[in-house]
Amino acid sequence: MQKQGSIPTLKLNHVTYSYPGSSHLALDDVSLSIAEDQVSIFIGRNGCGKTTLFCLANGLFRPQKGVIEAFGKPLGYDHRALNQLRQKVGFVFQNPEHQLVATTVEEDLSYGLFNFGYSEGEVRDRVQQTLVDFDLVELADTPIHHLSLGQKKRLAIADVMILQPQLLLLDEPTAYLDPYQTRNFIDLLQQIRAGGTTIAIATHNLDFAYTYGDWLLVLDQGKLVTQGTPQTVFNESQIVKDLQLGRPLILDVLDLLEEPEKSRIARQFIQSGEGKT
């Protein structure tokens, strides 16, 4: 169940957006909530609107219709309001190359803090702590272009987390990562979540979505077509079947088993995902 009652971290009320010069609606009358204490995962075919939604949530784009609320208040679009929003809502792009701006790891971590006006002492302290937290100490002086893609992804997340956001938006976080790096990344997410940051993710990785998500939101052609727990969405949603999004591998494996083994493994698998925090 999606948590009811508390103020959602992010709320979209009938939000519509089309890119400048385009008559096509990238998001079409979308209403949804991201609950504070759940990992929300957006899935859907290429071009369904996931990245656009995150750009709207971060104030990079402004909807033509509808209202977006973060932490119970409608977004403002003046310079000051956006500055505040971007400290509270961190957005990690799909491709870390689009995000890393400085020459070395340490400089890159400092960059955002200086931009937001933090003092030199505060920047120094936060950078040192973040290097430790994100296992980047040995890479502190490494030129960005010497990093592997997995290391760049880690740095891109650290760049955002150094601002201590309340909501972290991750676009395709497991893309380009090998299984070992994916495991490390999931550990990192658990750490971030335990620190109290709400996490929302856009992904095509259905195994990751099934295991790690608390709440799945399915977009198609700019519309929210269904939402629910991963179990409900993948086991019961006809829409998801019709969209031919595929299924998590674990469900195909379960189909090969007989009862009671099937129920036993399914329970174990779900419980392993529940140990995410």
Ligand SMILES: Nc1ncnc2c1ncn2[C@@H]1O[C@H](COP(=O)(O)OP(=O)(O)OP(=O)(O)O)[C@@H](O)[C@H]1O
């Ligand atoms: N800069 C742009 N100008 C015009 N249309 C765009 C632009 N960027 C995206 N679109 C369109 O907006 C729609 C939503 O795109 P978006 O990138 O949000 O999808 P997505 O779900 O993130 O896709 P993917 O899974 O491929 O990353 C698509 O129809 C896309 O073609």
